[in-house]
Amino acid sequence: MxxxxxxxxxxxIDFGGTNLRIAAYTPETEILSSIATPTRxxxxxMAVVDDMCNAVKQLLEMHGEGREFVGxxxxxxxxxxxxxGRLHAPPNLxxxxxxxxxxxVTKQLHVPILIEGDANVAALAEFVLGTGRSKxxxxxxxxxxxxxxxxxLILDGxxxxxxxxxxxxxxxxxxxxxxxxxxxxxxxxxxxxxxATALTNYAEKLIADGKADGLQRLxxxxxxxxxxxxxxxAQQGDEGALAVYxxxxxxxxxxxxxxxxxxxxPLYVIGGGVVNSxxxxxxxxxxxxxxxxxxxxxxxxxxxxASGVSCGGTLVLPAELxxxxxxxxxxxxxxxGLKSRRASA
Amino acid sequence: MxxxxxxxxxxxIDFGGTNLRIAAYTPETEILSSIATPTRxxxxxMAVVDDMCNAVKQLLEMHGEGREFVGxxxxxxxxxxxxxGRLHAPPNLxxxxxxxxxxxVTKQLHVPILIEGDANVAALAEFVLGTGRSKxxxxxxxxxxxxxxxxxLILDGxxxxxxxxxxxxxxxxxxxxxxxxxxxxxxxxxxxxxxATALTNYAEKLIADGKADGLQRLxxxxxxxxxxxxxxxAQQGDEGALAVYxxxxxxxxxxxxxxxxxxxxPLYVIGGGVVNSxxxxxxxxxxxxxxxxxxxxxxxxxxxxASGVSCGGTLVLPAELxxxxxxxxxxxxxxxGLKSRRASA
Numbered sequence: 268m269x270x271x272x273x274x275x276x277x278x279x280i281d282f283g284g285t286n287l288r289i290a291a292y293t294p295e296t297e298i299l300s301s302i303a304t305p306t307r308x309x310x311x312x313m314a315v316v317d318d319m320c321n322a323v324k325q326l327l328e329m330h331g332e333g334r335e336f337v338g339x340x341x342x343x344x345x346x347x348x349x350x351x352g353r354l355h356a357p358p359n360l361x362x363x364x365x366x367x368x369x370x371x372v373t374k375q376l377h378v379p380i381l382i383e384g385d386a387n388v389a390a391l392a393e394f395v396l397g398t399g400r401s402k403x404x405x406x407x408x409x410x411x412x413x414x415x416x417x418x419x420l421i422l423d424g425x426x427x428x429x430x431x432x433x434x435x436x437x438x439x440x441x442x443x444x445x446x447x448x449x450x451x452x453x454x455x456x457x458x459x460x461x462x463a464t465a466l467t468n469y470a471e472k473l474i475a476d477g478k479a480d481g482l483q484r485l486x487x488x489x490x491x492x493x494x495x496x497x498x499x500x501a502q503q504g505d506e507g508a509l510a511v512y513x514x515x516x517x518x519x520x521x522x523x524x525x526x527x528x529x530x531x532x533p534l535y536v537i538g539g540g541v542v543n544s545x546x547x548x549x550x551x552x553x554x555x556x557x558x559x560x561x562x563x564x565x566x567x568x569x570x571x572x573a574s575g576v577s578c579g580g581t582l583v584l585p586a587e588l589x590x591x592x593x594x595x596x597x598x599x600x601x602x603x604g605l606k607s608r609r610a611s612a
Numbered sequence: 613m614x615x616x617x618x619x620x621x622x623x624x625i626d627f628g629g630t631n632l633r634i635a636a637y638t639p640e641t642e643i644l645s646s647i648a649t650p651t652r653x654x655x656x657x658m659a660v661v662d663d664m665c666n667a668v669k670q671l672l673e674m675h676g677e678g679r680e681f682v683g684x685x686x687x688x689x690x691x692x693x694x695x696x697g698r699l700h701a702p703p704n705l706x707x708x709x710x711x712x713x714x715x716x717v718t719k720q721l722h723v724p725i726l727i728e729g730d731a732n733v734a735a736l737a738e739f740v741l742g743t744g745r746s747k748x749x750x751x752x753x754x755x756x757x758x759x760x761x762x763x764x765l766i767l768d769g770x771x772x773x774x775x776x777x778x779x780x781x782x783x784x785x786x787x788x789x790x791x792x793x794x795x796x797x798x799x800x801x802x803x804x805x806x807x808a809t810a811l812t813n814y815a816e817k818l819i820a821d822g823k824a825d826g827l828q829r830l831x832x833x834x835x836x837x838x839x840x841x842x843x844x845x846a847q848q849g850d851e852g853a854l855a856v857y858x859x860x861x862x863x864x865x866x867x868x869x870x871x872x873x874x875x876x877x878p879l880y881v882i883g884g885g886v887v888n889s890x891x892x893x894x895x896x897x898x899x900x901x902x903x904x905x906x907x908x909x910x911x912x913x914x915x916x917x918a919s920g921v922s923c924g925g926t927l928v929l930p931a932e933l934x935x936x937x938x939x940x941x942x943x944x945x946x947x948x949g950l951k952s953r954r955a956s957a
Contacts, residue, residue, distance in 0.1 A: 430877060431922070431923045435876075531773070575693075
């Protein structure tokens with residue numbers, strides 16, 4: 268049994284389509300140690316659940332003694348139904364349709380388990396440990412640009428689930444009704460226009476149309492072209508690469524302007540690898556927000572005072588946490604719940 | 613002094629750019645009596661405030677005795693800053709920029725005043741007395757199609773204000789980035805594509821392009837063309853009129869699909885005069901939602917059970933309350949607040 272005033276301990280599981288990362292965490296030291304392993308998708312859902320549970324047990328053996336264990340947090344790909352904890356035709360997890368991840372993990376571990384969509388745990392991490400903390404806001408929306416565009420909403424200090432846990436899918440708002448096909452079946456989603464995948468796809472299209480000679484040379488030299496390569500070319504002034512970032516930034520700006528008009532939150536955070544190119548994206552993002560959101564026009568930083576609106580200004584910022592946001596968010600999920608329960612007790 | 617267990621009384625002010633309506637209300641009888649008068653915009657803000665306050669005093673004299681008066685609710689055009697109660701460059705109220713309506717009304721009346729945007733009070737009315745009540749939901753988004761497209765969000769039983777009271781402006785999400793100019797300065801807003809104004813504008817465009825002979829004949833016979841005329845022509849199978857409703861329905865469908873993906877609410881309600889043509893709009897609305905929202909595809913009524921999602925289904929419905937929604941919402945605003953405060957006490 269843990270002594271009175273023992274350090275709180277949680278375990279977080281960052282469940283990705285490619286990798287599985289599990290970490291033990293305390294608020295004082297953050298991540299104590301972590302286990303990373305490829306996600307054995309081909310072996311089926313139960314094999315992945317076994318890997319998760321074994322890693323949790325291992326971490327608890329290593330770090331449990333003398334600490335008060337509060338539970339396990341899981342960040343899972345979606346669509347994830349909450350509070351049930353069941354997956355519904357997740358595009359990156361073939362064979363998982365209808366699988367109740369929460370139930371299966373609970374059966375093996377017999378400890379408190381909290382589960383959330385991966386973009387939601389990243390938003391929670393950014394809220395508790397990143398920009399949310401440094402700006403002192405009570406609500407934010409986070410967009411994570413990766414293979415797809417994930418998004419999570421914190422409203423009044425709580426993750427917004429919506430009716431079935433599928434709230435906060437801002438990656439699938441329509442930016443261009445006749446735009447490229449998205450994995451979700453829609454055309455012109457934010458994800459189809461502003462993910463790292465969309466960014467490289469657009470570069471390929473420019474090359475195929477003969478409109479990006481510099482990128483074409485780079486691709487034939489290297490044999491491939493990543494978002495990072497395109498960013499480097501853009502930094503060096505390559506016109507094709509700059510056009511790719513302009514298009515991505517504009518799509519993001521339209522999406523964020525929509526979110527500002529609908530939600531009027533104090534903070535919008537952009538995360539994911541693409542954020543390393545924030546200086547390439549930002550001018551295009553802000554040009555769209557300025558012209559498409561009168562709420563932003565009234566409440567932009569430095570503008571709010573001039574327009575007589577009492578607020579800290581509507582902030583749009585790159586994430587402070589890097590690629591660990593998902594793992595950190597899973598770790599703090601059980602602690603965050605505990606904190607709010609304690610606060611209201 | 614009111615006796616114990618006295619009937620609760622509130623007064624609501626529906627402040628429109630054209631008309632001012634003030635009503636006395638009790639939960640038992642709903643509207644007791646109401647006063648309607650043109651909004652004296654040319655006489656300036658203080659004249660309008662005088663008209664509001666005189667009507668409130670008159671209604672309190674008529675109905676106050678023996679009842680417990682709980683306060684005045686005001687539904688005001690926006691952008692309205694909350695909690696301050698100040699207007700910011702409202703497009704339909706020239707000369708009101710920076711005017712603190714809440715402060716000026718409070719100065720004259722010395723009673724509790726609650727103020728909200730007009731689309732918010734309509735959403736509250738629909739939540740408490742309309743579809744929200746009949747469907748038993750705790751959250752909804754209401755879009756009101758009129759001269760513009762207003763919108764209000766109820767999340768977890770409460771009006772969502774956002775950081776500065778300007779949340780819930782779904783009328784200004786971008787549907788078509790290169791679409792027609794909106795009054796807010798953006799291009800291709802939902803308001804610029806699906807308001808009654810947009811609907812008649814699009815009919816005029818089709819006539820000018822020679823693509824709506826039936827509507828052209830109708831317009832030259834009548835000298836003008838209203839949304840109602842276009843609806844009637846569409847009901848009779850006029851192709852141009854059907855094209856107008858198809859375009860409006862598609863824009864609405866894209867907007868609602870975005871809201872479903874972002875918020876995953878149990879209910880989306882469409883109000884305003886255009887709703888009389890629900891049967892013309894609905895097929896186009898649902899075609900877009902079906903193809904653009906995988907959240908809807910998983911949770912549509914009748915679909916949720918088949919896809920294994922536990923929920924009542926994502927509902928998209930016409931409003932139950934008619935043109936009185938704004939006035940009713942203003943009336944129940946002080947009572948709704950009272951109810952929640954009492955419930956938590």
